[in-house]
Amino acid sequence: MYKLLLCLRYLQTRYLAFICIVSVMLGVATLIVVNAVMSGFSTKLKDRLHGVLSDIVIDTDRIEGMFVFAKNAEDDRRPLLTADQICKMIEDSPAGDRIEAVSPTIEVFAILQFPFRGQTQTKPVRLIGIDPVRRAAVGGFSEYLVRQRGLPNPSFDLSPDALLQHDWNKRRQQREDELMNQPEPPGVIRIPDPNAPAPIPAPRMDLDKGMPEAKLSGVIPGYTLAHLRYRNLAGDVMEEVALSPGDAVTITTIGGANIRPVWGSFLVTDYIKTEMSEYDQSFVYVPLDQLQKIRGMDGRCTAIQIRLKNYDQDKAFVTAELKKLFGESDIRIATWEENQGPLLAAIDVERGILNLLLFMIVGVAGFSILAIFTMIVSEKYRDIGILKSLGASSGGVMSIFLGYGLLLGTVGCGFGTVLGLWITYRINTIEKFLTEVTGVAVFPRDVYYFKDIPTNIDPMNVLLVNLGAIAIATVFSILPSYRAARLHPVRALRFE
Amino acid sequence: MLKAEKLFKTYRRHAVQVRVLTGLELEVRTGEFLSIVGASGSGKSTLLHLLGTLDAPDSGTISLDGKRIDNLPARERDLLRNKTFGYIFQFYHLLPELNTLDNVLMPAYIAHSTTGWWKSRAKWRARAEELLKKVGLGHRLKHRPRELSGGEMQRAAVARALLAHPRVLLADEPTGNLDAETGGEIVRLLRDLNREEGVTIVMVTHNLDIVHATDRVVRMVGGTVTEDSRSFQPRPHLAAI
Ligand SMILES: Nc1ncnc2c1ncn2[C@@H]1O[C@H](COP(=O)(O)OP(=O)(O)OP(=O)(O)O)[C@@H](O)[C@H]1O
Ligand SMILES: [Mg+2]
Numbered sequence: 215m216y217k218l219l220l221c222l223r224y225l226q227t228r229y230l231a232f233i234c235i236v237s238v239m240l241g242v243a244t245l246i247v248v249n250a251v252m253s254g255f256s257t258k259l260k261d262r263l264h265g266v267l268s269d270i271v272i273d274t275d276r277i278e279g280m281f282v283f284a285k286n287a288e289d290d291r292r293p294l295l296t297a298d299q300i301c302k303m304i305e306d307s308p309a310g311d312r313i314e315a316v317s318p319t320i321e322v323f324a325i326l327q328f329p330f331r332g333q334t335q336t337k338p339v340r341l342i343g344i345d346p347v348r349r350a351a352v353g354g355f356s357e358y359l360v361r362q363r364g365l366p367n368p369s370f371d372l373s374p375d376a377l378l379q380h381d382w383n384k385r386r387q388q389r390e391d392e393l394m395n396q397p398e399p400p401g402v403i404r405i406p407d408p409n410a411p412a413p414i415p416a417p418r419m420d421l422d423k424g425m426p427e428a429k430l431s432g433v434i435p436g437y438t439l440a441h442l443r444y445r446n447l448a449g450d451v452m453e454e455v456a457l458s459p460g461d462a463v464t465i466t467t468i469g470g471a472n473i474r475p476v477w478g479s480f481l482v483t484d485y486i487k488t489e490m491s492e493y494d495q496s497f498v499y500v501p502l503d504q505l506q507k508i509r510g511m512d513g514r515c516t517a518i519q520i521r522l523k524n525y526d527q528d529k530a531f532v533t534a535e536l537k538k539l540f541g542e543s544d545i546r547i548a549t550w551e552e553n554q555g556p557l558l559a560a561i562d563v564e565r566g567i568l569n570l571l572l573f574m575i576v577g578v579a580g581f582s583i584l585a586i587f588t589m590i591v592s593e594k595y596r597d598i599g600i601l602k603s604l605g606a607s608s609g610g611v612m613s614i615f616l617g618y619g620l621l622l623g624t625v626g627c628g629f630g631t632v633l634g635l636w637i638t639y640r641i642n643t644i645e646k647f648l649t650e651v652t653g654v655a656v657f658p659r660d661v662y663y664f665k666d667i668p669t670n671i672d673p674m675n676v677l678l679v680n681l682g683a684i685a686i687a688t689v690f691s692i693l694p695s696y697r698a699a700r701l702h703p704v705r706a707l708r709f710e
Numbered sequence: 711m712l713k714a715e716k717l718f719k720t721y722r723r724h725a726v727q728v729r730v731l732t733g734l735e736l737e738v739r740t741g742e743f744l745s746i747v748g749a750s751g752s753g754k755s756t757l758l759h760l761l762g763t764l765d766a767p768d769s770g771t772i773s774l775d776g777k778r779i780d781n782l783p784a785r786e787r788d789l790l791r792n793k794t795f796g797y798i799f800q801f802y803h804l805l806p807e808l809n810t811l812d813n814v815l816m817p818a819y820i821a822h823s824t825t826g827w828w829k830s831r832a833k834w835r836a837r838a839e840e841l842l843k844k845v846g847l848g849h850r851l852k853h854r855p856r857e858l859s860g861g862e863m864q865r866a867a868v869a870r871a872l873l874a875h876p877r878v879l880l881a882d883e884p885t886g887n888l889d890a891e892t893g894g895e896i897v898r899l900l901r902d903l904n905r906e907e908g909v910t911i912v913m914v915t916h917n918l919d920i921v922h923a924t925d926r927v928v929r930m931v932g933g934t935v936t937e938d939s940r941s942f943q944p945r946p947h948l949a950a951i
Contacts, residue, residue, distance in 0.1 A: 215827040216819035223807040600803045603764055604870075605792025605820050607784065704765045707799065 216601070217610060221617045224594075230586050231622055237583065238626025238683055239633060241576040245679045246634030246671075248572055249565075251641070253675070254668035256561045262490045263557070265354040266497075267550035268317070268519035270532060272304075274545050277322065277473060279514030282540070296513035297502075304518065309535035312528040315351035318515035319344050320505050324467035326439065326498055330456045337439060339498045341467055343505030343515075346370060352521040360437065360485040361459070370432030370501050372460065372483050379460025380481055431504050433463060433480030437487035438495040457482045465498065469509025478508045573682065580686040583619070587694040591615060598698055599706025612699035619691025623684040631680060635671065642666045711910065712738040712761060712878055717770035719756055730756045731767070732933030738878070743904045743911045745921045748930030754914040755882050757930070761912065762795045762880045763787050792821055796871030796909075798881040802863040804855040810866050811851040814838045817874045834873075841869040845899055861892035868899060872909065879903075881913040885920060897923050 225231055274280050282295045282303075295303065297318035304316055324341035327334055346368045350356040355368070362368040372380065440457035457463065459482050466477040480500055488494055506513060522528050529549050536547045551558060591598075598611055637644060645667060649655050719731040730753040738744055738761075748754050759765040761772060763779055772780040779790060796817075804813045812819075818834040819827065827834075842848050845865035847858075855863055864884060871879055881900065885893030897913075897920045904911050913924065921927045928935040 215822050215824045216816060218824055219812065219819060220805075220807070227807045596803065597805050600805060601816075601820070602788075603762070603791060603797050603803075604817050605788045605790075607788045610820070702765075704759050707764075707803065 235626040237579040239630035241579040242630025243634035250638040250669040254670040258668040270520040273517035297515035309532040317348040317352040328463040343502040376460035432483035434499040436494040580690040584690040602703035608699040615695035623687025745924040752930040796876035800883040800886040
């Protein structure tokens with residue numbers, strides 16, 4: 215009984231105890247907040263990674279697309295399957311009934327060009343040819359579109375506004391051309407410069423495949439490609455539209471039977487904004503059939519994206535089935551996690567290291583508990599002598615101080631959890647306040663592309679942090695408690 | 711009842727030896743109020759600690775009712791300190807975090823587990839309040855030690871020592887820190903308790919005035935005790951002081 219009584223009384227009357235509680239509290243709160251933010255970042259990142267990537271991707275390194283031959287024919291001239299036929303084959307395979315949607319795509323590097331402020335902007339991009347409705351069915355597409363956000367059947371069609379802009383562009387171009395090509399005034403004779411380099415011949419394309427004239431075919435570029443971000447003199451982040459809907463872009467890639475440069479013109483119809491800077495500054499979506507035509511791919515594709523009905527349950531089975539289906543070829547089959555393996559592993563490693571470091575901080579808090587406890591015990595020398603003279607056992611004295619450590623740890627953890635959760639829920643308000651007070655952006659949004667600081671509270675994690683901190687508080691009070699228990703009563707009583 | 715035979719106790723610190731007790735013999739009789747006097751450093755406190763099992767002698771035996779108590783295992787020794795002996799110290803030694811009542815109840819808190827305490831707490835509280843009333847602190851139950859005067863603290867300490875109905879009260883200079891008048895009150899209190907509750911008291915003191923209130927005086931000289939008849943003049947009624 216006296217153990218409980220004294221624990222509680224020591225807690226109420228020792229201000230040193232509050233230092234212990236505060237140090238445990240701060241440690242626990244920090245761990246909870248950092249874990250919530252880290253986990254928020256990583257789940258959001260995973261969500262986005264997964265969002266743009268389909269569950270399973272079948273692809274090939276062949277720039278000309280997948281070469282898959284029909285199974286049934288026995289002779290060497292088995293017909294080459296088109297993308298649609300391959301999709302059909304997949305849907306008919308044993309894995310078919312576990313597959314929600316299949317979408318053939320072409321992924322190839324390309325150069326995006328468009329005029330901006332009198333100069334031609336040239337950017338390397340990842341060109342992706344898709345059938346918008348089928349791609350939307352696989353997921354991770356229409357939810358990121360800016361204009362057609364969330365539509366089940368997005369398209370590359372131009373909106374009326376875009377058509378208007380296109381019209382206006384065209385007329386302005388004509389006007390500029392007229393001004394440029396004014397007939398030369400009479401009397402001026404041009405002397406050709408003999409040292410002038412020969413003009414570079416314009417690339418010639420296969421007439422049946424290239425598409426030099428804009429045929430009102432849409433393109434969906436990444437948001438960052440179409441918007442320039444910079445800091446003005448005041449240091450604020452500015453955003454300027456470089457490509458409005460209806461503006462024309464030229465996309466150059468390679469294709470044809472001999473792998474030569476090919477290009478086409480497209481009109482911007484929408485943007486894709488995944489908020490993953492890597493994607494937003496490199497993805498450019500165009501219609502699959504157009505890209506097939508430009509690249510002379512005869513209905514083939516370079517990749518097939520698959521969405522499963524139940525990813526976690528079926529991924530192993532479907533992957534195995536698909537591997538059987540495609541057999542020994544240069545076709546690669548991987549889940550999105552396998553594709554993003556190194557990045558996902560890096561996130562986990564980062565989180566692990568951070569946790570280790572933070573736990574070392576809690577360890578430091580543990581040592582402060584050790585120091586404070588040693589002080590408390592030596593302050594209580596006489597009391598220990600008194601208790602022993604009144605019949606308290608050594609074990610009893612030890613458990614007073616052990617219980618005290620446990621109590622301090624628990625109370626500190628309780629406050630720390632409350633504080634940590636409060637900070638986590640209010641983190642964006644707090645961040646805004648800090649930014650206002652200090653004038654330094656704590657969370658520069660243009661760096662992360664997140665509107666808010668993402669958080670994700672994992673109850674298991676909170677529990678573990680609490681248990682760990684209580685364990686540390688208790689473990690570090692063992693030594694002082696043991697010293698208290700071993701104290702000889704006469705020495706303790708003579709202690710002044 | 712409490713008997714010490716051939717007690718030796720030497721404190722050693724490196725090469726220096728302090729021989730405190732050298733073959734001390736002492737018998738405390740049931741129900742008596744014994745006082746021990748002696749020069750400072752003669753080993754009075756040491757003897758008291760040995761008698762109360764707070765410390766162990768180098769050699770020799772201490773027995774209670776013919777049973778040796780100087781070599782008991784820790785558990786039985788703790789029980790003895792809790793139930794059989796009551797201690798009073800020169801510096802009161804109350805626990806500063808607890809109020810007077812809780813301080814007095816401490817032996818009972820120690821004796822019981824939490825559940826055991828809840829069953830018997832009414833009985834103990836009544837006993838504690840009765841004792842505190844007896845020592846004149848019935849109205850100061852909720853006060854902390856630092857809110858009491860020296861004499862009041864010592865009276866609370868007396869009440870604490872008596873709570874568990876101990877058979878022997880060991881008092882180490884209970885008046886040493888108090889003025890003559892307050893000290894006299896404490897000794898009178900002990901005298902009354904000795905009479906009324908029949909508790910045996912061994913009291914160490916410097917003050918030759920107050921030994922007159924006791925039944926018997928022994929003097930510590932050279933590590934042993936001698937019966938001291940010189941300073942002993944029986945004076946049955948201390949009320950005269
Ligand atoms: N732990 C110790 N180590 C060394 N010497 C000690 C120790 N404790 C006590 N002594 C010595 O033992 C002797 C007896 O001490 P004790 O406290 O018993 O004397 P005392 O008679 O109670 O004196 P006082 O009347 O001043 O209280 C003293 O000389 C003291 O210095
Ligand atoms: Mg002494």
